[in-house]
Amino acid sequence: MSSSRCYYEILQVSRDASGDVIKKSYRKLAMKYHPDRNPDDAEAESCFKEAAEAYEVLSDAQKRQIYDTYGHEGLKNTGYSGPGNSGDIFSNINEMFGDLFGFGGGSRRRDPNAPVQGEDLRYDLEISFMDAVHGIEKEVEITKRETCWTCEGSGARPGYKPQTCPSCNGRGQVIRSQGFFQVSSTCPQCHGSGQIVTEPCVDCHGEGLINRKKTVKLKIPAGVDTGSRMRLSGEGEGGRRGGPAGDLYVVIHVRDHEFFLRDGQTIYLRYPLPMVKAALGCEVEVPTIHGSSHLKIPAGTQSAKRFTLRREGIPSLRGGGRGDMIVEVQVETPVNLTKKQKAILQEFDGLSQEEDSGFFSKLFQSHSKTMEKDKPKGKKKK
DSSP states (O other), X not given: OOOOSOHHHHHTOOTTOOHHHHHHHHHHHHHHHOTTTSTXXXXXXXXXXXXXXXXXXXXXHHHHHHHHHHHHHHHHHTTOOOGGGSSOTTHHHHHHHHHHHOBTTOSOOOOTTSOBOOOOEEEEXXXXXXXXXXXXXXXXXXXXXXXXXTTTTSOBOTTOOOEEOTTTTTSSEEEEEETTEEEEEEOTTTTTSSXXXXXXXXXXXXXXXXXXXXXXXXXEOTTOOTTOEEEETTOSOOOBTTOOOOOEEEEEEEOOOSSOEEETTEEEEEEEEEHHHHHHOEEEEEEETTEEEEEEEOTTOOTTOEEEETTOSOBOTTSOOBOOXXXXXXXXXXXXXXXXXXXXXXXXXXXXXXXXXXXXXXXXXXXXXXXXHHSOOOOOOO
16 A cells, blocks of 8 residues: 555545546546656656555445545455556556547457448538528539448458458557557558458549549528538448448528628618608608518608518528518718709708797807806906
């Protein structure tokens, strides 16, 4: 027994900590004090070994029960003398981090000869604004690698079989020592397959896959937006050794519209309105993404005034109805007036000034009094 400290204290957990909590804490400490991260650091190595010892006891239900009841002495009486004298002190961390870092010695190993699923593919598709609103069916041509029909994905010529790789003995991994660990990496000769094709297929040249063009039909639903993804199962690259094909992901990109602006399910439109109609009020026909709609403009409407047209927006992809449309009025000032139009406006302006004369007269009088009051006074002559 190399450590006399409390194992719970070493792993920084409570006595009623679950197995998952203990494992998580040990993982954190092991990463912190790992010898490869702390070369020539005797203190870090000691902490690393201490954590490994504590974890080996507390992760084992039987040893933990003995330790909780009798402490370190109880473990000694069972013949346990710590991981330093019972084989590989790093067996726990090898097992724990094997999948993450590729450490050797783990009990779980992927069969290199097992069927391999094909890679997923991505296809970026640009559509118009209105196609996104209403939905559309399209056909796109993609080039992908499909399972070779001749060798059925094995890569070997018919009548021949791939041979076991002599470098890794079919494991697909080669093991080398690094510090305190045995680190496994992909075999450079068979590239992880565990096999070598000595008689390659004449069609796929030993790859097991062959390039082919394929036309795929897409049914794009109404309401999609830029970034929407469609998944077509089995339309990706072909698998190897009898594995299933991958999937095809179609990513949508929607072109901007000249007039309409979208925000989620809401549509925005700036509607130009002549000054006279804004002043007198009127009823106008407003274009929408679904056709047209009538909108009543009250008299005296100012520029930037917004009106809401219910359910004239984008349909929901989940079938929850449509959004709304917001119409923002932009009052237009007339230009290139004729003499008669100018005369009418001047007459209108004169009438407006007469009606507002009381207000402006009071305003100017109040301003004059303020200016007179704030005017600096000169010094009195003696």
